[in-house]
Amino acid sequence: MRQTILVVDDEPDIVEIIQYNLEKSGFDVIVAADGPVALEKARDETPDLIVLDLMLPGLEGTDICRILKQDERTRSIPILMLTAKSEEIDRIIGLELGADDYVVKPFSPREIALRIRNILRRRSVPETPGPVRAGPLVIDVEGHHVSVSGSAVSLTATEFKLLAVLFQRRGRVQTREELLDVVWGYDYMGYGRTVDAHIKRLREKLGEAAGMVETVRGVGYRFAR
Template sequence: MQKRILIVEDEPAIRDMVAFALRKADYDPAHAGDAREASLSIAERVPDLILLDWMLPGTSGLEMARRLRKDDLTRSVPIIMLTARGEENDRVNGLEAGVDDYVVKPFSARELLARIKAVIRRSGSADEDGSVSLGGLRIDGAAHRVFAGDTPVPIGPTEYRLLHFFMTHAERVYSRAQLLDNVWGGNVYVEERTVDVHIRRLRKTLEPWNLDTLVQTVRGSGYRFSVSV
């Protein structure tokens, strides 16, 4: 299935130009002129990536990015900000709001496509069978196996699900409650401290390959899987 990319941009000419470039690159573009139209499009189908204009009517792209990061439905969807604001302070504000990357207007289609590919690659998006590679680890979704390089990693079923969730939602911080909902399921009663136990087990599993540091504790917030130091 083609990856869907939602273009949230109020300038029709820019929307059309970006959509044309995306179709040529074998993506499936969706359009939205403002935050309301974007929400309707997301409700219809959650995109694989969102291109978000900074200056939108009604709600700014920055505020929309914050809302998207608070919504469980879109929390892990990569966002690239399209902006005419290239100053460092503006870039920092965007990153703090949860934006994964930014492209300063005017931009070329070639630059935009390169950014999209890089962000999707960094996000560790899984293949249709659940396979994913990131940070020296590889999950073979069809075989339900984990590899460090070419070496099989013995791993329990819960740690497997936890690692798979982390690798397909890399660089995002998740609270214990959110991990319980996404890994154990919302209908299962498990104490939050159970998450800590399985995090320790997962780290111990990855320790022989010096990959335990990929699972990071974010003080006061929860945990994340990150390839960054």
């Protein structure tokens, strides 16, 4: 079954290039040129992934990302941001809001397809024999479910993979580079702060269990034993 990608960008030339290359790579593509249409299509058609330009007329990409991640109907849809080099602050905000990855313009169409495949692949996490508990935190890798003190925690695909990897290697320090390689799945061309942004967001969602994800200053992160 072909996976569906929603491309949100107001520049027809860019949309045409992305759509052509994604369809050539085996994806179905739907498009939106502004925020309201993007939100409507995300809710109605539930795409497998959204390619979201940050600079849009009216409703900006960061606002769209925030709305999508607050809506139960769309919060689990992965988001790949398109940004300009000058939009670093917006890029970090987007990652903190729950976006999964970003591509900086100008970009290679092949890179977009590669990043999309790797984001979608992250949903497949190595199985463990049922739920595991660490204090108030319960992780069900097979069921893709996390709870803290009995309350369900909604994580993006990347946040879940990050938590699962740290837990599976608990007690061992993981450098940012190691996490980029394992969680992002390839030689990721972003900054180490990408990991920091996802860790910050993950801790916020874990609430009372946030302290189980420890920072090892100057090195990286580890899951407490």
